[in-house]
Amino acid sequence: MARFSWKQNENDASIKEAIDVVRDHGEPLPPIDDEEAFGAVFDRFADAKVVLLGEATHGTSEFYRARAAITRRLIEKHGFTIVAVEADWPDAARIDAYVRHRHVPDADDAAFERFPTWMWRNEEVADFVNWMRAYNKDRSDEDRAEFRGLDVYSLNSSIRAVIEYLDRVDPEAAKEARGRYGCLSPWQSDPARYGRAVITGQKKSCDEKLLHQLQDILDKRMDYLGNDGSEQFFDAVQNAKIVHAAEHYYRIMYEGATESWNLRDRHMFDTLQSLLARRDNAKAVIWAHNSHIGNAAATAMGWQGEFNIGELCRKAYREEAVLIGFGTDRGTVAAADDWDEPMQVKTVLPARPDSHERIFRDTGLKAFLTDWRENFQDDLKDALSRPRLERAIGVVYRPDTELYSHYFEAIMAEQFDAFVWFDETRAVRPLSHAHGKGMPETYPFGL
Numbered sequence: 001m002a003r004f005s006w007k008q009n010e011n012d013a014s015i016k017e018a019i020d021v022v023r024d025h026g027e028p029l030p031p032i033d034d035e036e037a038f039g040a041v042f043d044r045f046a047d048a049k050v051v052l053l054g055e056a057t058h059g060t061s062e063f064y065r066a067r068a069a070i071t072r073r074l075i076e077k078h079g080f081t082i083v084a085v086e087a088d089w090p091d092a093a094r095i096d097a098y099v100r101h102r103h104v105p106d107a108d109d110a111a112f113e114r115f116p117t118w119m120w121r122n123e124e125v126a127d128f129v130n131w132m133r134a135y136n137k138d139r140s141d142e143d144r145a146e147f148r149g150l151d152v153y154s155l156n157s158s159i160r161a162v163i164e165y166l167d168r169v170d171p172e173a174a175k176e177a178r179g180r181y182g183c184l185s186p187w188q189s190d191p192a193r194y195g196r197a198v199i200t201g202q203k204k205s206c207d208e209k210l211l212h213q214l215q216d217i218l219d220k221r222m223d224y225l226g227n228d229g230s231e232q233f234f235d236a237v238q239n240a241k242i243v244h245a246a247e248h249y250y251r252i253m254y255e256g257a258t259e260s261w262n263l264r265d266r267h268m269f270d271t272l273q274s275l276l277a278r279r280d281n282a283k284a285v286i287w288a289h290n291s292h293i294g295n296a297a298a299t300a301m302g303w304q305g306e307f308n309i310g311e312l313c314r315k316a317y318r319e320e321a322v323l324i325g326f327g328t329d330r331g332t333v334a335a336a337d338d339w340d341e342p343m344q345v346k347t348v349l350p351a352r353p354d355s356h357e358r359i360f361r362d363t364g365l366k367a368f369l370t371d372w373r374e375n376f377q378d379d380l381k382d383a384l385s386r387p388r389l390e391r392a393i394g395v396v397y398r399p400d401t402e403l404y405s406h407y408f409e410a411i412m413a414e415q416f417d418a419f420v421w422f423d424e425t426r427a428v429r430p431l432s433h434a435h436g437k438g439m440p441e442t443y444p445f446g447l
Contacts (some may be wrong), residue, residue, distance in 0.1 A: 004213070005378040008318050008373070011105050013388060015358070015359060017330060017383065018383040018386075019359050019363055020051070020338075021364065021379050021380055021382075022360060022363050022370055022380065022383060022384070023363040023364070024370075025292070025370050025371075025377065025379075025380045026256065026363055026365045026368035026369070026370055026421075027041065027366060027368055027369045027371070028029035028366075028367065028368050029041060029368055029420070030368045032062060032065045032066055032069055033199065034220070035068075035069040035072060035073075036073070038069040038247075039067065039069045039070050039073025039074075041070055041369060043068045043072060043073065043077070043078070043144075044361045044371065045322045045324070045373075045418075046047075046074060046078035046187070047078070047320075047422070048283070048317075048319075048320050048321060048322040049276070049282075049283055049284070049321065049418040050272070050283070050284050050285075050286065050313050050315050050317055050320065050321045050322070051080070051283075051285050051286070051322045051324065052285075052286040052288070052309070052310055052313060052321065052322065052323050053066075053067045053070060053071070053076060053285060053286065053287055053288075053293070053319075053324050053326070054288065054289060054290035054292075054293040054294060054323075054324060054325045054326050054390060054416075055067070055287075055288075055289055055326050055331045056289075056325075056326055056327045056328060056392065056393060057328075057335070057348075057394070057397070058116065058119045058289065058334075058335070058393070058394050058395045059118060059119070059333045059334030059335050059343075059393075059395070059427055059428050060328060060331075060333055060334075060425045060426070060427065060428065061124055061425065061426050061427060061428045061429065062328070062329075062422045062425045062426070063326050063422075064122070064124035064128075064354075064428060065348045066125065066165060066326065066420060066422075067285075067287050067326075068127070068128040068131070070080075070285075071083055071285045071287075072128075072135075072309055074198075074283075074285055075132075075134070075135065075145050075333060078283070078287055079281070079283055080145070080246070080283040080284065081143070081144075081145050081279060081282060081283065081284075082145070082146055082147070082148065082275050082276070082279070082282060082283070082284035082285070083132070083145065083146065083147050083148065083272070083284070083285050083287065084148045084150050084272055084284055084285070084286050084287075084290060085120070085147070085148070085150065085286070085288065086119050086151055086268070086287065086289060087112070087119075087149040087150070087151055088149050088151050088153055088154035088287035089148070089149040089150075089151070089158065089238055089239065089271070090149070090154045090157035090158060090160075090239065091111040091120070091157070092111075092148050092149030093148075093149070093161075093235060094110070094111040094444035095129055095147045095444045096146050096147045096148060097444070098129065098133060098444040099132035099133045099136055099145070099146070099147050100128055100141070100145075100146060101136060101137065101144075102131070102231075103160055104444055109342075109348060110237055110444065111330065111444045115255065115336075115339070115340050116343070116395035117343070117430065118194055118334045118343050118397060118428060118430040120287070120426050120435060121430065121431050122334075122428040122429055122430050123428070123429040123430075123431060124161065124428055125428065126431055129444075130442055131149065133147055135365065139277075142279075145415040146275075147277055148271070150267075150268035150271045150272060150286075150288070150309075151264070151267075151268065152242055152245050152249055152263075152264050152268070153246065154239075154242055154246070155184070155188065155191050155242070155243060155246040155250075156163070156188050156189075157213050157239075158239035158240070158242040158246070159181045159184070159188070159239075161235065161236065161239040162177060162181075162213070162217075162236055162239045162240050162243065163177055163181070163183070163237075163273075165232060165235070165236040166217075166236070168227075169223075169224050169227040170205070170220065170223075170224070170227075173217075174398060176216075176227065177213055180206075180209040180210065181210075181211065181213070181243070183206035183209050183210075183388055184206055184247065185206070186273060187262045191247075191250040192250055192253070194206075194247075194250055194251070195250040195251045195252075195253055196254060196394045198251050199254045200256075201250070204250060205247075206247055206297045207244070207248065207377070209401075210240075210243055210244040210247050211244055211371060213240060213244075213359045214237070214240040214241060214243075214244050217236060217237055217240050218237065221233065225237075226259035226282075227340075231323075234274075234278065234295040234306060237272070238271065240294055241267075241270075241271075242267075243260075243264065245267045247263060248263055249263050249267075253408055257329075258305045258306050259304075260302060261301075261306050261308075262306060262307055264353050265292060265306075265307060265308045265309050265312070266307075268288075268292070268309045269309045269312040269313065269316075269366045272284060272286065272309065272313075274318075281400060282375075286309065288309065289392065289394065290325045290326065290327075290390075290392060291308065291392050292308050292309050292310060293308070293309060293310040293325070293414050294323055294325055294410070294415040294432055295310050295311045295314055295323060295414060295415050295416070296308040296310065296311045296409060297311050297414070298411045298412075298413075298414035298415040299390075299408060299410040300407065300408040300409045300410065301408065305410055306335070306388075310415075313372055315333070316352065322373065322418070323415070323416045323417050323418075324361055324416060324417065324418045324420060325412070325416040325418070325419045325420070326343055326419070326420045326421075326422075327356070327357055327360060327390075327391070327420070327421055327422075327425070328348065328357070328422045328424070328425040329348075329349075329350055329351045329360070329361040329420070329423050329424065330348050330349065330350045330351070330423075330425075331347075331348050331424045331426050331427075332345050332346065332347055332348060332425070332426050332427040333345070333346055333348050333393060333397060333424040333425070333427050333429040334430065335393060335394075335395060335396060335397035336351045336395060336396055336397075337396065337398070338344070338355050338396055339395075339396060343430065345427045346391055346397050346399065346427075347401075348393070348397075348401070349399050349402055350402070351391060352391075352407065353388055354388060354389055355388055355389040355390060355391060355407065356384070356388045356390050356410070356412050357388070357391055359383075359384075359388075359389070360419070360421045363425060365421070365423070366423045366424075367421065367422050367423065368420075368421055369418060369419070369420055369421075370418060370419050370421070371417070371418040372384070372408060372413060372417065372418065373417040376396060380413075381415075382413075383391065384411075384412040384413040385411055385412075385413040385414070386411070387409045387410065387411050388409065388412070389407045389408070389409060389410075390391060390408060390409070390410040390412065391406050391407055392406055392408060393406055399438055
């Protein structure tokens with residue numbers, strides 16, 4: 001018992017010291033509503049090629065609004081032209097067409113209508129999207145900022161996009177594509193069933209057919225570019241890559257969470273690199289969960305073999321990649337009880353006393369930035385270099401089992417380059433049809 005008390009006292013002392021150091025280094029942030037002043041605080045990161053902006057939940061208004069203000073500043077003042085988000089490529093393509101004043105393609109479904117709709121279909125994102133459209137209005141096409149999706153879940157939409165493209169430029173190739181993609185037809189409504197069928201030997205893998213389809217499109221690059229332009233060809237290639245990656249994802253998800261996680265984040269990183277390669281002196285802002293943009297090697301994820309886009313960016317771009325985490329103590333969040341269940345506004349429990357969040361909360365500062373990227377921040381790095389619990393709320397939040405469902409160990413000083421803290425936060429505001437009044441009929445959210 002005495003040994004436990006000594007250890008507890010040691011932990012208490014280290015946490016108290018960490019609180020004092022974080023408080024000393026914390027830079028109070030202007031109100032988010034003052035977007036210019038808020039964004040200007042982040043000018044220090046403008047020398048990067050890639051700025052990764054995280055979030056501790058998928059449903060917190062302050063995280064979205066802060067990222068919007070920072071991104072606006074990086075686009076307006078520092079030459080960033082790519083906004084790449086943790087979202088499906090075809091849905092983001094509708095947003096991209098809207099913000100770059102291109103034709104928003106007709107589709108049976110508007111952008112982000114599948115679960116979890118509130119993650120991107122919310123007022124905070126809509127306001128930022130409309131700002132991008134206004135910003136781009138008087139700029140040449142090559143200077144316009146773009147909005148792209150990085151994720152891998154759009155199997156059906158990507159198949160449809162490839163076939164629609166080939167119908168325009170090469171009807172014979174479209175017939176062959178329909179045959180190849182037909183391999184997945186029985187499982188398109190529930191691709192997880194395809195993975196089970198392959199694993200149990202009931203179905204032969206479609207991998208080879210999908211790879212051949214992608215290669216055929218790449219082989220006809222010169223012909224297709226002449227028929228329909230580089231933007232349309234790039235979109236078709238990306239969708240063909242997604243179909244191939246998604247097939248692999250659903251096939252290996254039963255082999256273990258590590259394999260499927262790594263495939264997904266490798267795909268997101270590869271997509272980012274493809275986007276950067278298309279523009280001279282390209283600079284990108286990434287919006288994704290902390291679990292994707294923080295360096296996985298400094299977390300329990302990495303210790304069990306997972307990597308993520310943050311770790312890959314750090315290895316590829318070194319000091320030209322800046323990883324910025326976001327956190328909160330309490331408030332409300334938009335989340336569901338389980339996957340495919342209705343969104344609720346849930347109460348976020350105060351952070352655990354043995355967590356990184358507790359340190360930031362106990363500084364008494366309401367909204368602030370800590371930045372340890374420079375060498376003179378050694379005491380701050382040291383204070384945040386002990387493994388402690390960190391909270392991650394996705395689209396599902398289970399307060400009753402929060403410790404097991406939402407906390408993991410991390411060394412924050414190695415996970416991020418900086419951290420944005422909001423003491424109390426509130427849920428995002430899902431879009432209503434009333435929000436879209438006055439918008440053009442092509443508005444990509446379909447309002």
